Amino acid sequence: MALLKAAQVVLGLTGSAAPRLVHAGPRDDGTLDCAAVLEDCRAAAACVHPDGVIAVAGTFSIDRPAVTEALLAHARENPRFVPFLLAPGMTYLCAPAHAERYLRHVLPHLPDVGTIRRRALLGTSVMVVAPGEMPSDGPYAGAARYIDVTMDEVHGYLDPGNAKLFLMLDFAQAGHGLTGDLAEIGVYRGRATILLAKLLRVAETLIAVDVFETYGQTPPFNLVAPFLHNCRRRGVPMERLRMAAVDTLRAPEKALQALGRGRVRFIHVDGGHKDETVRSDCRIAAEATHPDGIIAFDDMFSDMDPEVTPAVLAHFAADRRFAPLLVAPNKAYFCAPRMRMHYLRYLLPFLPGARSRAPMRLLDVDVPAARLDDEPSIEHLMALPSLSGPEAATLHARLQRLGAQSSQGA
Numbered sequence: 001m002a003l004l005k006a007a008q009v010v011l012g013l014t015g016s017a018a019p020r021l022v023h024a025g026p027r028d029d030g031t032l033d034c035a036a037v038l039e040d041c042r043a044a045a046a047c048v049h050p051d052g053v054i055a056v057a058g059t060f061s062i063d064r065p066a067v068t069e070a071l072l073a074h075a076r077e078n079p080r081f082v083p084f085l086l087a088p089g090m091t092y093l094c095a096p097a098h099a100e101r102y103l104r105h106v107l108p109h110l111p112d113v114g115t116i117r118r119r120a121l122l123g124t125s126v127m128v129v130a131p132g133e134m135p136s137d138g139p140y141a142g143a144a145r146y147i148d149v150t151m152d153e154v155h156g157y158l159d160p161g162n163a164k165l166f167l168m169l170d171f172a173q174a175g176h177g178l179t180g181d182l183a184e185i186g187v188y189r190g191r192a193t194i195l196l197a198k199l200l201r202v203a204e205t206l207i208a209v210d211v212f213e214t215y216g217q218t219p220p221f222n223l224v225a226p227f228l229h230n231c232r233r234r235g236v237p238m239e240r241l242r243m244a245a246v247d248t249l250r251a252p253e254k255a256l257q258a259l260g261r262g263r264v265r266f267i268h269v270d271g272g273h274k275d276e277t278v279r280s281d282c283r284i285a286a287e288a289t290h291p292d293g294i295i296a297f298d299d300m301f302s303d304m305d306p307e308v309t310p311a312v313l314a315h316f317a318a319d320r321r322f323a324p325l326l327v328a329p330n331k332a333y334f335c336a337p338r339m340r341m342h343y344l345r346y347l348l349p350f351l352p353g354a355r356s357r358a359p360m361r362l363l364d365v366d367v368p369a370a371r372l373d374d375e376p377s378i379e380h381l382m383a384l385p386s387l388s389g390p391e392a393a394t395l396h397a398r399l400q401r402l403g404a405q406s407s408q409g410a
């Protein structure tokens, strides 16, 4: 039901005087008489918005055959509303012209879209969802909601497209069974830190490295209070947040002490943007990152901060532990060369543009280049299931299906 309401928002069906979703079915007094339920269906059809949905409860149950009888009678007499989705104990009807549109917005939320069956009912096509396939709040629902709804309220620089890539990369790491810590160098008001907090897995720590107020208010500095306020307000588990007040240029060893060596599975490097600082941050990130992990560099290929790109490329031309994985607007992602195919297998189904576009040649590697219009949709992110290492193969197949569906829907 919630999914259908969300779909209506996406489809622009809001703020109408007529109800957008109306229930029909067995009466509160338990009446299961076919005529009574049919009357309910008629009343629902009379008042619902023409583009809305009627939900008939109690259908296709051997305990209540009269409800199904009424549903079928109603569908025959009123072709303005056809069944399009059969969930356990509920049949949904809408105008024939909207059936596919609703399905396109609802199906990606279901945990295993690959096993949902398409069937014929009264000459129209319906999707049948089995009980085990009902949607649940997946492990990425909180992170996806943050990106979609509240991230904009936190001042900072992470954009939704890259935020979604952080999430996808986390998913790929889960598929690899990789655990470690998460980290950011240069946190400012916590916009990206909060997202990383939502990706923490059991026993992982989030390390926030920033100069903060180490030298008072002499630049670079970052006020601690608004950062902490935002983190608390947006649900960061404070007991798992380790703040390191370090100038990464002047005290790289101290930064490494806070981050640990080879432990961090994902680090977002977004501190100072001057050549020397970037080079120092590259060294720190390469030491701190797990051999299978990912380093995300901000402001790559940006003319606003032209010192970043040559500094990063110079570092990794010499340090071949990490190579370019993906270039996205304003960011470049690096991982170990042997991990590239693993990560790309997870990412590319969601990035049709990056698949079709010519790759970028960077440090002797052909690197897919994502663009803004490549973003995976929030619906897909919400639908991502939890997974652990051994489930990766199944999940990969599911991803392919979701990816295929995403490109068909586009």
Ligand SMILES: C[S@@+](CC[C@H](N)C(=O)[O-])C[C@H]1O[C@@H](n2cnc3c(N)ncnc32)[C@H](O)[C@@H]1O
Pocket: 155, 156, 157, 158, 184, 185, 186, 187, 188, 189, 190, 191, 192, 209, 210, 211, 212, 220, 221, 222, 246, 247, 248, 249, 250, 270, 271, 272, 273, 277
């Ligand atoms: C661009 S902001 C970070 C934005 C943030 N990651 C976001 O997505 O909203 C840069 C941050 O880097 C910090 N910074 C700059 N130079 C630094 C240095 N040498 N050591 C540690 N932090 C530094 C600044 O204090 C500031 O908070």
